[in-house]
Amino acid sequence: MTPVTSANLTCPVCGVVQKAEMPLNACQHFYVCTSCKSVLKPKEGDCPAPIL
Ligand SMILES: [Zn+2]
Numbered sequence: 440m441t442p443v444t445s446a447n448l449t450c451p452v453c454g455v456v457q458k459a460e461m462p463l464n465a466c467q468h469f470y471v472c473t474s475c476k477s478v479l480k481p482k483e484g485d486c487p488a489p490i491l
Contacts, residue, residue, distance in 0.1 A: 452477040 449456050455474040470479045
C-alpha cells in the first residue's frame with residue numbers, strides 16, 4: 440500500500456496554497472512559500488503519528 444504523503448499548505452502571510460509532498464517524517468520538514476518566501480511549518484495536528 441502507498442501512504443498518502445501529500446498535503447496542502449496555506450501560507451499564513453499571503454494566503455497562497457501549495458501542495459507539498461510530505462515524507463513520512465514530515466514533522467521534521469519545512470517549506471518555503473513559493474510566493475512570498477515565508478517559511479511554512481506543518482501544524483502539529485497535521486502530522487500523522489509515525490507507524491513503528
Ligand atoms: Zn506566502
